[in-house]
Every structure is written in C-alpha cells, then in structure tokens.
Amino acid sequence: MKTVSKEYFSGRQKYIKLFASFGVILLGIAFLILAGMLRESSFPIGDEPYYHLAAAERNEIGIGAGWNFLLLYFPMNYLLIGIGLLTILLLGLNLKSFSFEENLVALSIFILSPAFIYFFNIGERFGAAFLFSLLTSYFVFDKKYIFAAISTLIIFLFDIQIGLLILFVLLLYYLYNLKKRKIFYLLVLASLIFIFLIDRDYNGFISDFGSGIGSSIFSLLFVTFCFFIFWDKKNILKIYGVALLFFLLSLKFEFGILYFFAVLSLLISLCFFEILNKRWESKTVRDLILLIVICGILFSGLSYINRISIDKPDENIFKALEKLPNDTVVFSDIGYGNWILYSGKRNVWNNMMSKNEIRNIESDLSFIFENIDYSETLKVLQKYEVDYVLIDADLREKWQKSGLIYLLRYNNENFKFLFEIDGVEIWRFFR
Amino acid sequence: MILKRNHKILALIFLLVLLVRIYFIFQTQYFDNSGYLVKRYTENILETGKPVLFDQLSYNGRETLYSPLWHYILAFFSLFLGDTAFKLVPSIFMSLLVFVIYSLSKRIIDNDELAFFIALMSGFIPIIFVNTLISISIYSLVIPLMFYLLYLFMDIDDKNVIKFVVLSFFLSLLHPVSMLFSLSLLVYYIICSSENLEINNLKKEVMIFNFISTFFIQFLIYKKAFLEYGIGVIWNNVPAQIISNYFNFDILNLLYNAGALTLIFGLIGIIYGVIRKKDKILLLSGLAFSTLILLWLRLIELKIGLMFLGISLVIASAFTLNLFLNYLEKTKIPYYRLSFIFIVLSLIVLSLAVPSFVFASRYVEENVPSDYEILIFNWIKENSLPDITVLSPLGKGHYISGIAGKRTVIDDNFLLAPETTERYNDVERIYQTSSEFEALELIQKYNIDYIFIPIDTELKYGKIKWIDDENCFKGIFFGTPKVYQVIC
Numbered sequence: 058m059k060t061v062s063k064e065y066f067s068g069r070q071k072y073i074k075l076f077a078s079f080g081v082i083l084l085g086i087a088f089l090i091l092a093g094m095l096r097e098s099s100f101p102i103g104d105e106p107y108y109h110l111a112a113a114e115r116n117e118i119g120i121g122a123g124w125n126f127l128l129l130y131f132p133m134n135y136l137l138i139g140i141g142l143l144t145i146l147l148l149g150l151n152l153k154s155f156s157f158e159e160n161l162v163a164l165s166i167f168i169l170s171p172a173f174i175y176f177f178n179i180g181e182r183f184g185a186a187f188l189f190s191l192l193t194s195y196f197v198f199d200k201k202y203i204f205a206a207i208s209t210l211i212i213f214l215f216d217i218q219i220g221l222l223i224l225f226v227l228l229l230y231y232l233y234n235l236k237k238r239k240i241f242y243l244l245v246l247a248s249l250i251f252i253f254l255i256d257r258d259y260n261g262f263i264s265d266f267g268s269g270i271g272s273s274i275f276s277l278l279f280v281t282f283c284f285f286i287f288w289d290k291k292n293i294l295k296i297y298g299v300a301l302l303f304f305l306l307s308l309k310f311e312f313g314i315l316y317f318f319a320v321l322s323l324l325i326s327l328c329f330f331e332i333l334n335k336r337w338e339s340k341t342v343r344d345l346i347l348l349i350v351i352c353g354i355l356f357s358g359l360s361y362i363n364r365i366s367i368d369k370p371d372e373n374i375f376k377a378l379e380k381l382p383n384d385t386v387v388f389s390d391i392g393y394g395n396w397i398l399y400s401g402k403r404n405v406w407n408n409m410m411s412k413n414e415i416r417n418i419e420s421d422l423s424f425i426f427e428n429i430d431y432s433e434t435l436k437v438l439q440k441y442e443v444d445y446v447l448i449d450a451d452l453r454e455k456w457q458k459s460g461l462i463y464l465l466r467y468n469n470e471n472f473k474f475l476f477e478i479d480g481v482e483i484w485r486f487f488r
Numbered sequence: 489m490i491l492k493r494n495h496k497i498l499a500l501i502f503l504l505v506l507l508v509r510i511y512f513i514f515q516t517q518y519f520d521n522s523g524y525l526v527k528r529y530t531e532n533i534l535e536t537g538k539p540v541l542f543d544q545l546s547y548n549g550r551e552t553l554y555s556p557l558w559h560y561i562l563a564f565f566s567l568f569l570g571d572t573a574f575k576l577v578p579s580i581f582m583s584l585l586v587f588v589i590y591s592l593s594k595r596i597i598d599n600d601e602l603a604f605f606i607a608l609m610s611g612f613i614p615i616i617f618v619n620t621l622i623s624i625s626i627y628s629l630v631i632p633l634m635f636y637l638l639y640l641f642m643d644i645d646d647k648n649v650i651k652f653v654v655l656s657f658f659l660s661l662l663h664p665v666s667m668l669f670s671l672s673l674l675v676y677y678i679i680c681s682s683e684n685l686e687i688n689n690l691k692k693e694v695m696i697f698n699f700i701s702t703f704f705i706q707f708l709i710y711k712k713a714f715l716e717y718g719i720g721v722i723w724n725n726v727p728a729q730i731i732s733n734y735f736n737f738d739i740l741n742l743l744y745n746a747g748a749l750t751l752i753f754g755l756i757g758i759i760y761g762v763i764r765k766k767d768k769i770l771l772l773s774g775l776a777f778s779t780l781i782l783l784w785l786r787l788i789e790l791k792i793g794l795m796f797l798g799i800s801l802v803i804a805s806a807f808t809l810n811l812f813l814n815y816l817e818k819t820k821i822p823y824y825r826l827s828f829i830f831i832v833l834s835l836i837v838l839s840l841a842v843p844s845f846v847f848a849s850r851y852v853e854e855n856v857p858s859d860y861e862i863l864i865f866n867w868i869k870e871n872s873l874p875d876i877t878v879l880s881p882l883g884k885g886h887y888i889s890g891i892a893g894k895r896t897v898i899d900d901n902f903l904l905a906p907e908t909t910e911r912y913n914d915v916e917r918i919y920q921t922s923s924e925f926e927a928l929e930l931i932q933k934y935n936i937d938y939i940f941i942p943i944d945t946e947l948k949y950g951k952i953k954w955i956d957d958e959n960c961f962k963g964i965f966f967g968t969p970k971v972y973q974v975i976c
Binding site: 353 | 696697704711716719
C-alpha cells in the first residue's frame with residue numbers, strides 16, 4: 058500500500074496540491090448537497106430555519122437579523138452551499154501555518170464532521186456567524202485589525218452570543234501574546250465557571266449515540282488516544298487545551314460544536330501524520346489503523362447525513378396547516394412551533410423563545426400533559442387562545458400517557474376532529 | 489517424531505471430547521430455547537439467502553440487530569449435513585479448543601504431558617460443556633477463536649501479525665464479546681505498565697489495532713442500537729428485573745461450574761504469576777480480571793462470564809501444577825511423586841468431568857421441550873391462524889416462534905425489542921394476577937390469542953384462577969403444560 062508521504066508530494070507538488078485542493082472542494086460540495094438529495098421532501102430540515110424564513114418573509118428583524126436579511130434575498134439552499142464553501146476556504150486560510158498535507162486532512166475531517174454537516178445543511182444562523190468568526194481570526198492572524206473589528210461587528214448581526222464569544226477569545230489571544238498569563242488563566246478559569254454555571258438542557262455530545270448534534274465517536278476516541286502520543290509536545294497540548302474549552306462550551310451552546318470541531322479536525326490531522334511518520338514494527342498494522350480511523354470518521358459523517366436527511370418536517374404537516382385559516386392559533390409540541398409560524402399561523406410556543414418564556418408556558422401546559430382534568434385543560438387552552446390542535450404519530454407516541462390525548466378520545470363539544478393527512482391530525486378547539 | 493506423537497495424542501483428546509459431546513447431544517433430537525432462535529434465523533438464510541432483519545414472530549414483530557456471520561457458517565454446513573449441522577458443527581468447533589489450550593499451556597509451562605492434561609481438562613469444564621451442547625451456541629466458535637488470538641498475541645512476531653489481524657477482525661464480526669478480548673488486552677497493558685514491565689512495540693501496535701477495529705466493527709453492526717440507547721447499549725436492553733440477577737455470584741455455583749480444584753489451582757496460578765510478573769500469566773489475568781469487571785458491572789451474563797473465567801483458570805492452573813511438580817522433584821520423597829501426581833490429577837478430573845456429565849445429562853433432560861410440548865406446539869402450528877400470538881414465559885419464547893411458528897409476546901432476544909422491562913412485568917402479571925379484568929386488559933394490549941402455561945410457571949405462581957372462566961378462555965390442552973385459547 059502506498060502512503061501519501063512528503064516525498065511523494067514533493068515530486069509532483071504543483072499538480073497534486075491543485076488536485077487535492079480540488080478534491081477537498083468537491084468533498085465539501087458533496088457533503089453540502091447530499092442531505093438535500095437524500096431527502097424525500099423539498100422542505101428544509103429542522104425547525105429553527107423556519108423561524109428565519111418566516112421572519113424574512115415578514116420583513117421582521119427578530120433573532121439573527123443578519124441571517125433573516127440574507128434569506129430575504131437569497132434562497133436558503135444556495136446560501137448554505139455558498140457559506141459552507143467559504144467556510145472551508147477560510148478555515149484552510151486560517152490553518153496555513155501548518156503543512157499543506159495537515160491542512161488538507163484537517164479540512165476533510167472538518168467537512169465530514171457532524172458539526173459541519175448540521176450547520177451547513179440546516180438553515181440556522183450559526184453557520185454564517187462561524188464564517189465571519191473565521192474571517193475575523195484570519196484578519197487578526199494577518200494583523201489587519203480594522204477588518205477584524207468590522208468582521209466581529211458583523212457577527213453580532215447573526216448571533217450576539219457568538220459575537221461575545223469571539224470578543225472574549227480575542228481578548229484571551231491578546232493577553233496570551235502580551236504574556237499576561239495570570240490574567241489569561243484567571244479569565245480561562247472564569248469562563249470555565251461560567252460554562253458550568255449556565256443552566257442549559259444537556260442533549261448528549263456524541264452524535265453516534267443519538268444526540269441531535271455532537272461529535273463523532275471515532276474522532277473523539279482517536280484524539281483521546283493521540284493525547285498520549287503528544288503527551289510531551291507542549292505546543293500540541295495547547296491545542297488540546299483550546300479544544301477542551303470549546304468542547305465544554307459545546308455542551309452548553311449548540312454553536313460551540315463548530316468551533317470545537319474546527320480545532321478537533323486540526324488535532325486529528327496532526328495525530329494522523331504523527332502516526333504515519335512514527336516508526337512502526339508493522340506497517341500493515343499502521344496502515345490498517347489509519348484506514349479504520351478514516352472509515353470510522355467517514356462512516357460517522359455519512360450516517361449522520363442519512364439521519365438528518367430523514368428528519369422532520371415532512372410535507373404532510375404543512376399540507377395540514379395549509380388548510381387552516383391564517384392567524385389562528387395552533388397548539389402543538391414546542392418543536393412544531395416554527396413550522397406553524399412559517400405557515401402563517403400563530404403558535405403557543407417555539408424553540409426560539411427565551412428559556413424563561415418557555416418555562417412559564419411549560420408550567421401552564423403541564424396540566425395538559427400530566428392531568429386529565431377536563432376543566433383545567435380547557436382553561437389553559439383558552440388562556441392561550443388555542444383554535445386548533447395538531448398531532449401526528451410521533452406526538453401521539455410522545456404524549457401517549459398525557460391528559461390531552463385522553464381528552465381527544467372523546468370527540469365532544471370542545472374538541473372536534475377535523476381531518477387527517479397521512480397521520481397528521483387536526484382538531485378544532487371551541488373556546 | 490515427537491511432533492507426530494504429540495499430534496496423535498492431541499487428536500485422541502480431540503476425538504474423546506467430541507465423542508463425549510456427541511453422546512450427549514444425540515440423546516435428544518431437540519434444542520434448548522435459544523437454540524431454536526439460531527435455528528430459525530439460519531433456516532431463513534437457507535431459504536432466502538438473507539438474514540432476518542425484521543422478525544415477524546418475536547415480540548409480535550420487531551426489528552432485529554445481530555451479526556449474521558454465525559448463521560451463515562451454520563447455513564453453509566447445513567447444505568451438506570442438513571439439520572445435523574446444528575448439533576455437530578458447534579461441537580466440533582468447541583472440541584477444537586483442546587488444540588488451542590494445549591498450545592497455550594505449552595507456551596506457558598513448556599511441559600508436554602501437563603499441556604496434554606490441561607487440554608483434556610478444557611474439554612470438560614462444566615459450564616462450557618453444558619452451555620454449548622444443545623444451544624447451537626455461537627460461543628462454541630467464539631471461545632476457541634478468542635483463546636487462539638490470545639495464543640497468537642502471547643509471542644507475536646512478524647509472521648503472526650497478519651493471522652492475528654485477520655482473526656481479530658473475524659472475531660469482531662462474529663460477536664460483540666470480542667470487546668472482552670480488547671478489554672483484556674487493555675487490562676494486561678495497565679498491569680504491565682503498573683509493574684514497569686516492557687511490552688514490545690509490535691504487541692502495542694496489534695493491541696491498538698484490535699481495540700480500534702473491534703470498536704469500529706461493533707459500531708458498524710450495532711449503529712442503530714447505539715443511536716437508540718446511546719451508551720446504554722452495553723446493557724443490551726435487558727429488562728431491569730433480569731439485569732439485577734446478572735451478578736449473582738454464588739461461590740458454590742462457581743465451584744461446581746468451573747471445577748473446584750481448577751478454581752483453586754487457577755487462582756493460585758494467577759496470583760503467583762502476577763506477583764512474579766510472569767508475562768504470559770499477566771495476559772491470562774488480564775482476561776480473568778476484565779471478565780470479572782464486566783460481570784461486576786452486569787455487562788455480561790453470569791454463565792458467559794464464567795465460561796471465559798473457567799478456561800482462563802484452567803490454563804492458569806497449568807502454571808500452578810507445573811510449579812507443584814517441579815517442587816516435588818526437588819523434595820526427598822520422589823517415590824511418592826507418582827502416586828501424589830496421580831491423586832491430584834484424578835481429583836481434578838473428578839471435579840471437572842463428573843459435574844460436566846451430571847449437569848449435561850440433567851440439562852439435556854430438562855432444557856429441551858418434552859414430547860408432549862412438541863405435540864402442543866405442532867398442534868398450534870397446524871390448527872391456528874397464521875398470525876396469532878401465543879403468550880409464554882420469557883424462557884419459552886423461542887419454542888413458540890421456532891417450533892409452532894407463531895408470534896410471541898416476549899423472548900430473550902432483547903436488543904431493539906420494544907419496552908422489554910414493561911413487557912416482562914406485564915407477562916409476569918398475567919401469570920400471577922388473580923384479577924381477570926387486569927389479565928384481560930393485558931391480553932388485549934398484546935393481542936394474545938393463546939396462553940401457554942408450563943408447569944414451572946404454575947409452580948412459581950400457583951394455579952391461574954381466572955383461566956377457568958369458560959366465557960373467555962377455552963381449554964385446549966390440560967396436562968403439563970396447559971394451553972388455553974382466548975375467545976372473548
């Protein structure tokens with residue numbers, strides 16, 4: 058088996074570099090369009106993109122104003138492919154201090170990561186914010202501070218939290234360069250405490266173990282294993298430190314996984330070449346190990362694409378919602394809120410609400426889900442001025458023991474079954 | 489010349505073990521409960537060429553997730569041997585263990601006679617002997633393979649690397665218990681590192697390979713289960729009520745199942761080897777410790793854990809016996825040496841072979857369906873509609889699907905099965921409740937058409953009172969076991 062060694066590269070360097078770069082771009086394009094191609098419906102994946110689409114349609118500023126603005130002028134699919142490719146390019150430019158091979162492998166691993174697949178296939182605002190954070194870091198590394206400042210300001214248009222994160226990272230970078238280690242470590246410690254104190258729902262961190270968005274198990278294992286190889290290399294241990302910080306961040310903030318994977322991809326790449334160049338008793342074993350690692354990372358990426366391609370919503374939900382009059386209130390699960398909003402109806406709750414708002418509504422709705430108290434359920438539904446209730450097979454399973462499903466069994470004067478489209482049921486609630 | 493003699497003796501030992509196994513397996517024409525699952529899945533391969541991906545009969549229809557390699561191997565042999573393959577092939581594989589154990593023991597003690605003796609002993613470890621007789625058990629291939637890998641790893645060199653790589657891959661494809669092998673290598677590495685013992689680079693490399701490849705293959709095969717249960721997949725979706733019994737470590741049970749003297753000599757061997765930092769014994773102790781860890785964490789069934797533990801102890805006992813023999817040679821009582829050796833070895837044989845034979849005859853008698861049960865299953869098969877559901881206790885589920893060809897409410901193929909804990913509870917409730925209303929509600933929940941009541945269930949829960957309601961239940965068979973049809 059021929060390995061991709063430095064010597065091999067040096068012979069036909071120019072063409073190979075060009076060919077390899079082109080290959081990475083092709084890989085990027087493939088992973089940017091594959092989920093859409095595998096998907097049966099043409100509706101975007103997930104629920105948050107529908108919030109932005111609805112906001113763009115209504116010309117509202119809302120959350121992620123920059124992203125809403127872009128969606129007003131560009132179709133979401135093309136926009137995602139465009140920013141995805143630009144992200145690859147900018148990440149490559151950020152990694153230019155590393156060798157060409159390391160850079161290339163890091164980029165490929167980043168493209169195969171669930172983080173890249175998720176954020177650049179699902180129309181959330183974080184992908185664009187990440188792109189501008191890469192642009193900021195590129196300008197900072199290039200010492201073009203005015204451009205970096207402008208780019209940082211643009212990040213705030215997409216997401217305030219990412220904007221604050223970038224400011225904080227820049228501050229740390231500045232302190233580190235000034236060798237003000239005490240303040241640096243103090244701030245790192247403060248950020249750790251902050252991360253631990255933040256109250257967020259924990260949804261797992263390994264995508265292969267079923268978490269919505271997370272790391273690939275193979276990447277994590279490989280990097281953990283390589284930690285022992287790099288034990289005595291101080292510079293690489295620093296990268297491990299950065300990766301750890303972003304990893305902890307990703308446990309509390311969804312977008313953190315993008316930053317974590319950007320660093321992780323670099324670490325995997327360094328580790329890959331370290332293993333390749335190390336002296337091995339059996340080259341067969343070495344090659345097989347690397348092959349399995351590549352297959353594992355590729356497998357994680359492909360299985361993740363396959364998974365998100367069958368994610369909701371399916372078009373029956375929109376078909377059912379279309380039949381309802383506009384501006385009426387439709388009650389369903391929180392994850393359905395933005396779809397309701399997108400189809401021109403009003404929802405009771407959605408994932409873009411603040412934690413406090415959701416908590417308040419949740420405490421009210423607990424009557425609906427936990428009790429079969431008829432009058433209390435009516436009161437809650439009246440309070441939120443509910444006109445219709447939308448339920449599909451998944452919600453029937455999720456709410457199977459809830460009071461609402463129990464009450465819906467009795468098609469009485471308050472609840473009337475209207476219609477069903479392939480498992481999506483619409484019930485009329487008479488206030 | 490010596491080599492030939494050794495081969496002949498080994499072949500004799502192999503034949504002896506195989507013949508004894510054949511003697512027991514052909515005492516019945518049936519299999520135990522789990523055997524019928526393997527048989528059904530293999531027959532599906534023979535009919536369609538494909539493994540069962542959606543089992544219509546188990547749990548009223550459910551997805552399945554398993555490596556079908558073992559079933560393909562059995563299907564291949566079934567092409568030539570027919571149904572006999574289900575009995576013969578596992579026994580041949582299991583008997584091959586004697587060659588592996590001989591090689592391993594020889595490597596540890598370099599004493600031919602003792603290695604032969606240990607190889608013979610390994611063929612009659614009660615827990616293995618009994619559990620691989622009529623179950624068409626995958627462990628009859630997994631166990632020899634795993635110990636052969638251990639043998640290859642012990643003194644691995646450039647010549648053996650490819651063999652190790654290929655077989656390690658094969659083991660991973662065969663069964664998830666390959667994780668136990670990876671874990672034992674890891675424990676071995678930890679022990680060696682803590683004792684400042686040098687492990688050569690090639691060993692380290694193949695260890696890394698084994699760890700990564702095993703994990704990758706398990707992930708590839710069981711991806712769906714990982715997504716469904718997350719890290720909880722390691723508990724295999726076993727109902728909570730059963731998992732709590734996984735580590736019921738009864739020392740008397742252990743003495744019987746692994747052989748009392750083997751256990752004592754094996755433990756001494758492992759302790760002595762660890763103290764003296766004997767590399768090969770450290771490797772064995774890695775396997776023994778990791779088995780104990782998995783048992784303690786309730787990650788493997790007790791009988792499976794004891795199988796691996798039993799063989800590790802048998803091999804380790806070779807080390808103790810060798811020490812013992814060497815010591816006798818140095819004493820001033822050489823005249824007693826032979827008689828002493830004879831007594832000890834006879835005791836060991838007695839502690840292994842006798843329990844093996846006793847347990848095996850009992851197992852073959854008690855763990856296969858009786859002729860009357862077969863009559864009942866055949867009656868259900870021929871006289872009921874094709875898509876009916878038969879309620880049976882957990883331990884009889886595969887009889888219903890395998891022999892009667894009908895749907896079950898529960899069986900012990902838990903991975904990806906729906907709500908196993910709830911079902912287990914519900915099935916127990918049906919058999920033990922005195923409320924007909926509660927029973928009917930559960931019967932309706934699982935669309936049960938027939939109720940199969942084995943004698944052991946009646947002994948456990950007493951007579952089911954509500955079953956006498958003739959408006960709802962029609963008695964079909966009234967002996968032991970009983971069968972009622974649900975008519976309301």
